């Protein structure tokens with residue numbers, strides 16, 4: 001048994017090796033790169049047609065609400081995480097393997113070509129596409145000087161029969177650029193990978209006059225790469241003094257956030273604007289949005305007042321915004337400490353920056369604060385804040401309303417302007433004191449960013465010579481019989497080779513009459 | 527007349543002048559019977575020095591007698607077409623400059639302005655090619671056709687010239703959008719050549735198979751040699767590709783500053799990525815063997831289809847960070 005198996009084993013191994021070699025060959029072929037590129041283009045499309053979790057989890061949730069049957073299936077196909085999906089990754093990883101398999105051998109070939117002398121002319125130069133026989137002689141020293149001056153790489157060969165050949169080549173930079181270009185594609189991908197593992201970000205809504213410090217509890221939303229240690233985030237605090245939005249013809253034209261920051265005992269001031277992030281030791285603070293904060297005061301049954309600065313979420317470009325005011329510890333008798341029945345009070349509200357009372361429309365059409373109003377619906381009862389469930393600060397809990405734990409007070413929304421107040425049947429009131437602004441800050445640290453940028457710059461630097469430079473060869477040969485021949489060879493598409501060779505020949509042998517005499521067969525009819 | 531009205535008047539004038547140029551070129555293209563012969567002569571041998579003289583009595587002789595317009599008159603129409611093309615392009619440039627003066631800002635703030643910029647870049651490329659002698663004048667028929675279509679479409683997304691929203695108020699708009707516009711304009715001309723090449727190739731194939739040549743292949747009869755068109759297609763793409771690459775890189779630098787992240791997979795970015803990858807595929811297809819090379823022009827056209835889709839549908843249909851640019 002064993003005797004029959006042993007001779008087959010190397011065969012199988014060989015076949016396996018041949019199999020792999022064939023596949024490797026296939027994978028690194030240009031045509032495969034072509035197909036993978038087109039596949040990558042195709043695979044990127046769903047990322048623009050379906051909402052992506054990496055961009056907006058809210059939109060993805062919205063899609064689930066709208067298509068409750070379809071969405072879970074799409075989710076199983078990673079339609080909401082296209083760019084991290086196994087199938088998208090498979091395509092680009094295959095492309096990268098193919099790319100590496102393509103670059104490495106080419107690097108070796110190019111390295112050798114750069115160091116090897118330019119090859120000799122073929123025996124029969126007349127088979128080359130560009131061939132001339134000079135009528136007069138040509139000086140070798142001059143030929144070398146001319147070629148050197150035009151930065152051709154040359155090799156001089158003297159054969160035993162007396163033949164002298166100067167071989168020249170130019171345009172190596174094309175392959176150098178090409179290899180640099182392809183290598184930087186991999187470089188960029190490494191940068192992206194570093195970024196996804198080591199970057200973190202946090203979003204924070206900050207009203208005028210408020211400050212916050214960089215730790216995850218203080219962010220409204222955040223994301224961490226797999227290798228980020230959340231306890232090791234840099235320490236700094238940011239204080240928003242004032243926020244200023246400028247408007248022209250009803251549209252915003254400039255936002256200015258006047259901030260001070262403190263990091264590692266150092267303090268600084270910065271005028272934070274869109275397109276002008278604040279850099280604190282490699283972590284950037286961006287101004288990515290803004291909105292309005294309503295200031296209201298609630299006066300309860302015992303005359304106690306509470307003032308709230310509540311951020312509102314904008315619903316449209318005109319900054320019509322929604323929000324809620326919640327007073328869970330109102331209506332406590334200060335003398336006895338007992339809590340009234342139906343004591344908790346909440347208001348759902350819409351803030352309209354420019355209310356136009358000449359139309360029946362509540363929502364305004366301009367984002368500027370020209371006539372701000374609040375449209376209020378009041379509720380009393382149990383706000384449901386103590387149950388530990390996370391809930392929106394921008395709306396009164398709908399479940400509490402549905403279950404009857406909260407009672408709606410007014411049937412019709414009450415619209416009040418700044419300085420006015422809304423009085424509830426129990427005699428308590430909410431007054432609208434004013435509007436402040438808030439800024440939405442994004443703090444982001446991405447160590448992969450500089451790598452990607454460097455890769456992109458290298459890519460461009462490689463692309464230019466990789467496309468523009470043309471590689472070509474030129475030979476000039478002194479034959480023992482006294483004739484002088486020249487020839488050129490294109491190694492890439494290059495229209496101007498004939499002109500260039502003629503011009504070279506003319507510079508090398510200025511005494512020869514201008515060439516133009518083809519010595520190949522077709523020229524014999526002249 | 528306000529600045530905006532002047533800009534609009536110049537814009538309308540541009541479309542009319544280009545349309546007139548297109549008509550002039552069409553006359554030359556149809557009735558200058560010298561054209562195909564001359565193109566063939568250039569390819570087969572380089573020894574026809576005398577043919578370049580405009581007189582060419584021997585050539586006029588083979589014009590069919592029933593032609594309502596003589597070849598000389600047709601060439602006159604072609605010259606007029608070229609002059610009109612220069613005039614139209616100047617008017618388009620003036621319209622943009624007027625808008626700049628009126629708004630006091632860089633002129634790429636919304637989709638309309640972007641499209642107009644693409645048209646200008648495309649025609650500048652075209653005139654450059656003609657003035658260098660790289661393309662015959664009469665092919666201006668196709669370039670003016672393409673640009674008139676683009677300008678005609680842009681009217682549908684016309685936006686009143688106004689100030690910029692803060693995110694667009696950055697010098698990166700100059701760098702990023704100018705690169706993107708220039709690349710789109712040049713690629714438009716590249717796409718025209720890819721189409722002309724395919725027409726000519728199809729035409730030649732039918733002729734050599736002795737099959738009847740029907741529209742649209744019949745218009746290819748007077749086009750230059752298919753290989754010449756293919757090389758031109760390639761050269762234009764080679765010129766535009768680094769520009770497109772640079773535009774995308776500049777865009778991501780800007781995205782970093784304005785949105786805090788250099789790449790968001792925003793729909794605009796997704797489609798720019800797709801276009802870039804498709805053009806990279808085109809450049810590969812040309813050097814990946816005969817059958818891939820034969821398909822390369824289709825890939826180039828696909829690339830431009832993606833560019834157009836990105837410019838139109840993505841702005842109008844997909845919500846994204848880029849959509850505030852105003853339709």
Ligand code: HEM
Nearest residue numbers: 028029030033098099102178181185463466467806809813
């Ligand atoms: C992410 C993947 C790739 C991209 C974006 C890409 C892009 C490009 C571009 C734009 C060019 C033309 C510019 C130049 O000549 O430098 C090019 C040329 C070239 N690519 Fe790629 N490529 C990729 C993958 C590959 C792979 C996997 C191979 C090997 C199979 C390959 C082989 C080549 C070769 C040989 C050329 C030279 C063509 C010539 O000199 O005319 N590329 N590539």
